[in-house]
Amino acid sequence: MKKAEAIRLLGGTVTSAAKExxxxYQAVDxxxxxxxxxxxxxVVAALARRSMRPELLGLPAKPRKRGKAAVVGAS
Incomplete structure (x- = not known):
């Protein structure tokens, strides 16, 4: 894999790639x-983490967002 391709996949900048x-950023440079x-x-592991559900990684699940219809109907 080329460095430029990895940076593009990880957000498009050296800083975003480093953060992912x-x-x-000096290490990426x-x-x-x-x-x-x-x-x-x-790089591949960072991409996998980004697209996997948190509970598959052993992390707590993100709370589901409730839509307006669900909130109105709850009263």
Whole structure:
């Protein structure tokens, strides 16, 4: 995977990519143009975390938002 592609997938900026992975922007800036397998794995893991339901990751489920109709009908 190319560095530019990884950054694009993780938000489009070096800062957003760093935040998604949990590293500094300086670390992302030092990535080689062709990513190593270890860095590529971290990119893929960040993308997977973004799209998975929290309970599958062992995190508490996000509370469901109630629509206006549900609130009005609850009285």
């Amino acid at each position: 992975i949990g590293i500094t 030092k990535w080689p143009d062709e990513l190593t397998r270890a860095i590529e794995d971290r």
